[in-house]
Amino acid sequence: MSRAIVIGGGLHGMSTALHLARMGWSVTLLERRHVGRHSSGINAGGVRRMGRDVREIGLSVASAEMWADIKGLVGDDCGFVANGQFKVAENEADLKKAEARVAEVRALGWTHEEVVDRDELRRLIPAVAPHAMGALATRDDGAADPMRTVMAFRRACVEAGVDLREGIAVKGLDRAPGGGVRVDTDAGPMEAERVANCAGAWAFALAESVGEKVPGKAKASMMIVTERVEPFCAPTVGAMGRALSFKQSAAGTVVIGGGHQGRNDIAMETSTVLFASLAKAAVVATELFPIMRGVKMVRSWCGIEAMPPDQIPVIGESATLPGLFHSFGYSGHGFQLAPAAGRAVAELMARGGTNLPIGPFTQARFSQAVAA
Structure with a gap:
C-alpha cells in the first residue's frame, strides 16, 4: 500500500488526507496542536463563489457541487445553509x-x-x-458552522483509516535515503512516498526548508x-x-x-x-x-x-523536493474551497495529475513574475 503523510490538521490537510485514504493510500496526518486550531475552526464559515478572484472561480464552482452533498462526503451537513x-x-x-x-x-x-x-x-x-x-x-451560496465542519472532517478521516496524530510537530523535510520524503518530527523521523504541506501560515517555512522560497x-x-x-x-x-x-x-x-x-x-x-x-x-x-x-x-x-502576495493559494508539487506537494495560502477564503482543493491535491499526489482547475495556483507563478 502506498504511504503518504499530510502535515497540518486544518480543513485542507484533512480534506487531502480523507481523499487520499479513500483512494486506498495509507495516510498519516500530523498536527502540532489540535485539528482546526487556527483559521479552519474559527473563521466566518462562508461558503461562497461570489466575488472570488476569477482564477479561483472554477475550483470554487467544483467545490460548491461538493458542498451541495457535504453530508455524503463527511457524514454531517456541517450546518451548511444556502441562504445566499x-x-x-x-x-x-x-x-x-x-x-x-x-x-x-x-x-x-x-x-x-x-x-x-x-x-x-x-x-x-x-x-x-x-x-x-x-x-x-x-x-445559492451560503454559510456553514466552521468547528462543526472541522469535526466532521476529523471523524470522516478516522473512519476512512487515516492515522491522525495530534500533538506532533514537524521540524524539517528532506529526501529519504531510499526515495520519497523524510519528515523529521519531535517524535522521531518518518518517511513516505508523498507528503502534503498543508501547514497554513507555517507552510512558507516548510517550503523554504527545502530551498523553495514562496513569498507571503x-x-x-x-x-x-x-x-x-x-x-x-x-x-x-x-x-x-x-x-x-x-x-x-x-x-x-x-x-x-x-x-x-x-x-x-x-x-x-x-x-x-x-x-x-x-x-x-x-x-x-x-x-x-x-x-x-x-x-x-x-x-x-x-x-x-x-x-501570498496575490492572495490566491499555492497548490502544486515542490520544484526542489519531488514527492512534496504544497496546499496553503488560502488568504482567508479557503473554507469553501477545502472539499475540492483536498481532492485535487490528493489526485496530484496519487496519480500525478487532476482534472480540477488548479493551474493558476502553482508556486511557479512567483518565479515567472520575477523573471518577467
Whole structure:
C-alpha cells in the first residue's frame, strides 16, 4: 500500500488526507496542536463563489457541487445553509462596480452572480439600511458552522483509516535515503512516498526548508460575535465598498468580520485582537443594519492564516523536493474551497495529475513574475 503523510490538521490537510485514504493510500496526518486550531475552526464559515478572484472561480464552482452533498462526503451537513451571499451597493459607484463584476464573470462563462435592485434587496433583507441601492448576489451560496465542519472532517478521516496524530510537530523535510520524503518530527523521523504541506501560515517555512522560497506572510483576521437577538437576516452580507462579513446564526448571535486585521506571532502561535481596528467592522455593521445599534458584543477573536502576495493559494508539487506537494495560502477564503482543493491535491499526489482547475495556483507563478 502506498504511504503518504499530510502535515497540518486544518480543513485542507484533512480534506487531502480523507481523499487520499479513500483512494486506498495509507495516510498519516500530523498536527502540532489540535485539528482546526487556527483559521479552519474559527473563521466566518462562508461558503461562497461570489466575488472570488476569477482564477479561483472554477475550483470554487467544483467545490460548491461538493458542498451541495457535504453530508455524503463527511457524514454531517456541517450546518451548511444556502441562504445566499450579498454584497450591498451603498451608492452609484458601488452599483456600477457590481454591474462590471457580473459582466466580467459572465464573459468568462459563469452565471452564478447577479445584480439585485433596491426593491429586491429590501424584499430579501428587510433590515438593510434605507440608503442601500442594490447588491451583488449569489442566491445559492451560503454559510456553514466552521468547528462543526472541522469535526466532521476529523471523524470522516478516522473512519476512512487515516492515522491522525495530534500533538506532533514537524521540524524539517528532506529526501529519504531510499526515495520519497523524510519528515523529521519531535517524535522521531518518518518517511513516505508523498507528503502534503498543508501547514497554513507555517507552510512558507516548510517550503523554504527545502530551498523553495514562496513569498507571503501571515494574517490574523478578526471576528466579533454578539449577544442573541431575534432573527432578522438569513443571508450572509458584505459591502461592495467597505470591509464587512455579516451573518446571523441559527442561535440568533451575529458574527461580524470582513478581514480587519489583528496582530499575529508565528513563533508563539498566538494572535491578538486590535480593538481600534475591530471597531471599524462594528461601525460598518451598524451603518448597514441600524437594528444592530446597542446590541452587545460577547466576544472577539482572530485566527492565523497564510497569505501570498496575490492572495490566491499555492497548490502544486515542490520544484526542489519531488514527492512534496504544497496546499496553503488560502488568504482567508479557503473554507469553501477545502472539499475540492483536498481532492485535487490528493489526485496530484496519487496519480500525478487532476482534472480540477488548479493551474493558476502553482508556486511557479512567483518565479515567472520575477523573471518577467
